[in-house]
Amino acid sequence: MDGRQQGPDGDRTDPNVLPAEGLADEHPDERRQGPVVLRRSRMGESSTTDQRLLDSRGPTDWVHTDPWRVLRIQAEFVEGFGALAEVPHATTVFGSARTPRDHEEYSQGMRLGSALAGTGCAVITGGGPGTMEAVNRGASEAGGLSIGLGIELPFEQGLNPWVDLGVNFRYFFTRKTMFVKYAQAFVCLPGGFGTMDELFESLTLVQTKKVTKFPVVMFGRSYWQGLYDWIRDTMHASGKIGDQELGLLHLTDDVDDAVRVVQEAYAAWDATH
Numbered sequence: 001m002d003g004r005q006q007g008p009d010g011d012r013t014d015p016n017v018l019p020a021e022g023l024a025d026e027h028p029d030e031r032r033q034g035p036v037v038l039r040r041s042r043m044g045e046s047s048t049t050d051q052r053l054l055d056s057r058g059p060t061d062w063v064h065t066d067p068w069r070v071l072r073i074q075a076e077f078v079e080g081f082g083a084l085a086e087v088p089h090a091t092t093v094f095g096s097a098r099t100p101r102d103h104e105e106y107s108q109g110m111r112l113g114s115a116l117a118g119t120g121c122a123v124i125t126g127g128g129p130g131t132m133e134a135v136n137r138g139a140s141e142a143g144g145l146s147i148g149l150g151i152e153l154p155f156e157q158g159l160n161p162w163v164d165l166g167v168n169f170r171y172f173f174t175r176k177t178m179f180v181k182y183a184q185a186f187v188c189l190p191g192g193f194g195t196m197d198e199l200f201e202s203l204t205l206v207q208t209k210k211v212t213k214f215p216v217v218m219f220g221r222s223y224w225q226g227l228y229d230w231i232r233d234t235m236h237a238s239g240k241i242g243d244q245e246l247g248l249l250h251l252t253d254d255v256d257d258a259v260r261v262v263q264e265a266y267a268a269w270d271a272t273h
């Protein structure tokens with residue numbers, strides 16, 4: 001077979017096969033697929049690009065491949081940047097997913113969210129339950145911009161009811177970028193492994209100057225004091241961090257003090273942007 005799609009009398013039988021304009025004798029028949037030109041043995045396939053796009057049959061393994069994941073990751077960045085691009089000054093608040101609503105730390109979270117909203121700026125949390133919810137609730141009820149960046153989990157959860165602008169992520173690392181990119185300060189309420197990860201990631205980003213002039217507030221003296229003392233008396237004392245790094249931490253349980261530190265960070269940001 002020579003690849004030409006002609007009937008026995010030389011008639012063209014396939015509407016997708018185009019004659020080469022005015023030069024039928026010199027130019028072989030060809031099939032066009034968008035910008036692609038196919039000739040001779042490459043002309044075999046008779047579907048169009050639209051047909052192939054719309055045809056849902058066939059194996060689906062490719063949706064579990066890394067190249068496809070890369071596109072999904074890209075899509076998360078695009079969605080996140082798009083949703084958050086116009087966020088004004090913001091503080092990202094980390095904290096336990098497990099704090100019950102009747103706990104004093106929940107009330108503190110609400111007071112903090114409310115006070116941060118009072119500065120006219122947004123609060124960003126992980127969008128989950130516990131103190132994340134408390135901060136969103138305090139901010140939302142005070143009329144502030146209450147943002148939640150949710151994460152896909154193996155169990156059903158969803159964003160807490162006081163998230164007014166929410167984005168759900170599949171990937172932790174995409175979500176972590178958003179926590180940092182759209183905030184000028186970090187506050188850590190008492191929490192477990194997740195909060196520790198976020199506290200130390202924040203500190204590492206500031207230490208390595210990936211982000212500048214971000215204060216890291218450890219809110220809740222009785223909870224954080226032991227860790228702070230260990231950082232100072234063991235980590236710092238043995239030279240694993242220097243004075244500057246120790247100075248990044250601000251330990252308090254006073255909402256006004258935390259808000260003051262955050263406002264200084266907003267001012268420092270404005271001075272450099």
Ligand SMILES: C/C(=C\CNc1ncnc2c1ncn2[C@@H]1O[C@H](COP(=O)(O)O)[C@@H](O)[C@H]1O)CO
Pocket residue numbers: 093094095096097098125126127128129132150151153157190191192193194195196198
């Ligand atoms: C474990 C439970 C719910 C988990 N739900 C979460 N939703 C959103 N964000 C979460 C969740 N769990 C952890 N995070 C992130 O880590 C921090 C809290 O972790 P911790 O270990 O509880 O300290 C928080 O800042 C989130 O960004 C139901 O019990």
